[in-house]
Amino acid sequence: MGKAKTDKADGRVALPADCRIADLATVKAALEAALSAPAAVLDGGMVERVDTAALQLLAVFRREAAARGVAVEWRGASDVLRDGAARLGLTQTLELPAATPA
Amino acid sequence: MSTVSLAQFHQTFFDESHEGLDAMETALLALDGGGDKELVHGIFRAAHSIKGGAATFGFPDMAAFTHEAESLLDELRDGRRAVDAGIVELLLRSVDCLRGMFARAQAGQPLADAASEALRHELAAVVGRSLAPAAAPARRSDDASTGWAISFRPHQGMLAGGNDALRLLRELGELGELKAEAELDRLPGLGALDPSECHLGWRLELRGDVSRAAVKGVFDWVEDECDLTLEPLPGAEVHHAPAAAAPAAAAAPIAAKAAAREAVAAESSVRVGIDKIDSLINLVGELVITQSMLDTFREDFDASRLEMLQQGLAQLARHTRTLQESVMGIRMLPIASVFNRFPRMVRDLGQKLGKQVRLDLVGEQTELDKTVLEKIGDPLVHLVRNAIDHGLETPDRRRAAGKGDIGTLRLEASHRNGSIVVEISDDGAGLNREAIVAKALQRGLIASGEGMTDEAVADLIFQPGFSTAAVTTDLSGRGVGMDVVRRNVVDLGGSIQIRSVAGQGSVFTITLPLTLAIIDGLTAMVGGEHYIVPLASIVETVQLRGEQLRTVTGGGELFHFRDSWLPVLRLQDAFACGGTRRAIEQGLVVVVEGDGARVGLFVDELVGQQQAVVKSLEANYRRVIGISGATILADGSVALIVDVAGLSRQMTRRRAA
Missing domain, CATH: 1.20.120.160 (HPT domain)
Incomplete structure (x- = not known):
């Protein structure tokens, strides 16, 4: 299972394939680290499973980033991730890209 | 009229x-x-x-x-x-x-x-x-032709309890066109966030012809874990009667809960066959005859009529016993009333999941106590859902495994040794040992999967820690874990076992007491008081010698019993009834099993086996931990009934603290 990784230099966070409540501690740590970079890049292209807790964490992250003036960019978002966000009414909050290029 | x-x-x-x-x-x-x-x-x-x-x-x-x-x-x-x-x-x-x-x-x-x-x-x-x-009949404000406005605010612990809001909204979306707006006002900062707590809320608009009951149904399992209000969306077709509309709308948030409660109260009646009533009247008639016969001894009695008196008393005892059985019988209903909901459920689920399922129902006429019957429904539904969702495979997978396209799900109820046994078996894939062991390792429930028997591995799915959040959606699809199923069964005084063969299917066996009103128990003396230990939970009674006892740090005592070490629980300490027999040789240790754990209960002596009519301690006094009820003994004194599962739970908590 891929773990969330942050590269401190460019604030890049790759979300794991199983992005659910049980594994969010590492994701949270990675997101916190990403906030210390001038700009953060989220890669959600590998996400195969997602739940409310994960999407809530991402929403909190986006708000925190906005408050601190850290720019956040999506490098990819899987269908699962986008579907979950849409169902929870969080697409706008997360500023997810409309669709990923195939 | x-x-x-x-x-x-x-x-x-x-x-x-x-x-x-x-x-x-x-x-x-x-x-x-x-x-x-x-x-x-x-x-x-x-x-x-x-x-x-x-x-x-x-x-x-x-x-x-x-x-x-x-x-x-x-x-x-x-x-x-x-x-x-x-x-x-x-x-x-x-x-x-x-x-x-x-x-x-x-x-x-x-x-x-x-x-x-x-x-x-x-x-x-x-x-x-x-x-x-x-x-059309006059519409009420309750009739929303266009749908519902729903406010859904989960409590903080809902996600950690295994209920994913995303899954609920997905289910809701199947009912109609769903628009969700997240409420972000309660979100904390990133540093303060515990990812397992829920701080989101939702304002939802569900459009479509959906009944209130259907919407409530989605939230059934999280009723106590969220604040939920439902209001009909204003629609052109709805004619509001101004007088009635206001109170109805105001009552909407609580209406559904109240309705559920009323429904429970309303259903608490039993329809009894006339033959059962007739036999009762017959028995009471016999009792009256016996009593008038015994009455004659009051006026003139001498030793020559002693034999007749004994006969009369024996008759009285026989009739009383039969009467008791008949009265208990009134509460007994066939399990068919629970089984009957499954053909429909299996059909709908099978269609939804693209699986072909044949349902075999066996022993529908098996009777059990109405209270037990009412409470066994939910666990059975859960197990059946599990079996179809995760046990049985899709037709192509079945073919690949060399099985027929149609999977078989079998529900069988029977009487066995004075208990009711309900078996839910499927010929699906069986439990995935590797996946369970991996999950249990990850959860820290076990240190290593090596050397564990299949039974021990299967038992892991009943562990509370096993079924949190991420796992439940994999295993049950309803967010309620197997630990809840086991707890429901244990609360009824029953037990649940699982047998599974990879590739051949799983069998869940639920054993339930016939009734909750009478239990078979072993009477034990502790510090001059009588206590009753339910026979069903007793494994064995042993007398220990002092050297067989080991004391561990923290004051706990252990003894060796069939390849494992069990803790000793001294009832005199647990119930503070000050027994004088402290040395282990002076008393007996009753090995009991409750909630999946074994404990040795140390008592002064055993008096004998007896049937006890259970009186609720909660209704007559208050709830006491470790005691499930009380009964009146032949001499009129009160004996308390030991709640084995409660005691062992309390003991585990104390040890953990």
């Missing part, structure tokens, strides 16, 4: 109609597989009785609805229309709709709602009549 005088018959009408609806559903399912004329007649008769009753007892909405269904059934009966899958589906939906109407009738709510009206029009359209909207 006064409706007040008729109200007393409502419960009977509801009970009978529920049976009628069950019969309709069963017949419709049979019809689905190509049935005969007699089935159609049966369905027609049931619908006709409900229509007649509804009209008589003042439920015009229900009568109007049933009338349309009856018209359609009439055409089927006369052969003017052929039965097809579409018709069966429509009629099954009508049965569901009528059930909803009955639930609302019992809760004193308006009967018709948007969904029922839509279905009524659909039925009419099928028989080639269109109904003028004006002919």
